[in-house]
Amino acid sequence: MPDHALPALAGARSLYSADIGGSFIRLAACTRAGELVVLAKQPTPASDWADFADTLSAMLAAHALDDIDPAPLALSIAGLVDPADGTALSANIPCITGRPLASELGARLGRPVFAANDGDCLALAEAVAGAGAGHRVVFSIVLGTGVGGGLVANGQSIRGAGGVTGEWGHGPIVNTQCQPEGEPEPLYVPRFACGCGQRGCVDTIGGARGIERLHQFLHPDLAAPDSHAILDAWSRGERAAMRTIGVWLELVADPLAAAVNVTGASIVTVGGGLASAPALIARLDHAVRARVLHRRAGPLVVPGRFSADGGLIGAALIARQALS
Numbered sequence: 001m002p003d004h005a006l007p008a009l010a011g012a013r014s015l016y017s018a019d020i021g022g023s024f025i026r027l028a029a030c031t032r033a034g035e036l037v038v039l040a041k042q043p044t045p046a047s048d049w050a051d052f053a054d055t056l057s058a059m060l061a062a063h064a065l066d067d068i069d070p071a072p073l074a075l076s077i078a079g080l081v082d083p084a085d086g087t088a089l090s091a092n093i094p095c096i097t098g099r100p101l102a103s104e105l106g107a108r109l110g111r112p113v114f115a116a117n118d119g120d121c122l123a124l125a126e127a128v129a130g131a132g133a134g135h136r137v138v139f140s141i142v143l144g145t146g147v148g149g150g151l152v153a154n155g156q157s158i159r160g161a162g163g164v165t166g167e168w169g170h171g172p173i174v175n176t177q178c179q180p181e182g183e184p185e186p187l188y189v190p191r192f193a194c195g196c197g198q199r200g201c202v203d204t205i206g207g208a209r210g211i212e213r214l215h216q217f218l219h220p221d222l223a224a225p226d227s228h229a230i231l232d233a234w235s236r237g238e239r240a241a242m243r244t245i246g247v248w249l250e251l252v253a254d255p256l257a258a259a260v261n262v263t264g265a266s267i268v269t270v271g272g273g274l275a276s277a278p279a280l281i282a283r284l285d286h287a288v289r290a291r292v293l294h295r296r297a298g299p300l301v302v303p304g305r306f307s308a309d310g311g312l313i314g315a316a317l318i319a320r321q322a323l324s
Contacts, residue, residue: 014065015072015319018056019118019311022046022078022092027059028309029071030316038312039063049095053108060109070111074319075101076121076311080163088115089163091195114319117163121314122306123150124157126269128317130305139166139265140304141256144272147206151263157318168259169207172200175254180246187247189217206252208273214251215244231277245280249287256284257291260300269304278303 017036019026027040040059045051056073065071079090081101088101106113123132123140132138132152142148147169151158158165172191179186191200192213205214208227216224219240225233233241260268268288270281285301292300306313 013071013323015074015316015323016060016063016065017074017076017312017316017319018059019076019121019309019315020044020078020093021118022090025055025059026312027056027063028312028316029063029065030320036309036313036316038309044093045095046093047095049099052093052095053105056105057109060111070109072112072114072319072323073105073109074315075105075113075115076118076315077101077115078118080117081115081159082163083159084161086115112323114315114322116157116159116315116318117150118311118314119148119150119166120157120159120163121150121312121318122271122304122310123152123166123269123314124317125306125310125313126271126304127152128155129313130310131269131302132267132304135265135267137263137265138267138269139259139263140269140271141166141168142272143207143270143274145207145209147201147203147210148272149259151265156321157314166259166263168255169203170194170196170198170201172198173255173258174200174202174205174251176200178247178250180243180250182246183243187218189214189247189251202252202255205248211244211248214248215241218244218247227274231280235279245283249283253284253287253291256301257288260288260292261294266300268301270301271304271307271310275303275307 015030017028025042025044028038030036078092081088086100086102088096102113102115126132126140127138138152140150149166149168151166177186192204193199194201194204211227215230230241234245281303285299289300
């Protein structure tokens with residue numbers, strides 16, 4: 001049985017898709033009919049280019065789709081891919097940084113290769129076959145360990161200069177003052193340093209590690225629980241966690257509302273670990289809808305459909321569009 005079924009596309013051909021993260025490579029096959037089946041999972045040789053290419057080659061050889069014409073391979077990578085020259089940049093997979101990934105890997109593997117950022121792939125998957133289906137402009141965000149995003153318009157992934165589009169997680173845009181409900185005075189929150197080299201990025205407070213950072217800042221005398229424990233305590237109405245999540249909602253809703261206003265998205269799909277906390281996403285939706293220019297009664301920020309396989313699905317869709 002297929003893991004997923006993609007929309008029918010005339011003239012489509014069989015292909016592989018691979019979701020490549022800093023820890024693991026997941027390989028899937030997408031048939032002519034659009035049936036996507038997950039085939040294998042292997043550790044990512046993140047620091048050795050030859051080992052990286054050989055691992056992919058071995059995974060493909062173990063699951064041949066055809067005997068005559070090598071099937072294309074579509075990659076969803078944890079990093080940026082410059083649409084102008086195909087150069088990759090990845091902090092978690094250093095062996096691909098600076099390489100024209102698709103062309104170099106294609107020559108080594110003897111097959112067409114397509115590559116895109118994992119956030120862009122997730123956005124396309126949600127826009128075409130997931131929670132954003134039927135919407136003209138879809139903004140897809142990732143609230144996982146950190147924060148990312150992607151943008152789709154009219155069923156096409158928007159890939160800007162340097163491969164950067166929808167990256168609302170970076171840039172000094174987080175407020176330094178907020179006053180959640182129940183707080184008698186405004187609270188000051190510093191612009192925390194970000195791994196991108198800037199300060200005050202949504203990435204520093206918006207993901208799971210960001211919730212933990214906020215909790216430790218707001219409650220320095222308490223133990224430092226992980227994000228799961230904080231969210232569990234919030235759901236029970238515990239005061240410290242309620243304060244932390246209240247601040248989190250204020251600080252994250254502002255830039256997300258700005259992103260909605262800029263992109264004109266009519267739906268924001270959420271992927272990543274925090275998408276599995278529906279009460280949190282519902283509260284974020286309420287906070288964002290109170291801030292956007294175009295008010296609506298129905299949900300705007302919703303959990304995505306493809307929490308695990310969005311990268312595989314989106315990569316396959318990007319390749320099918322390019323080949324059609």
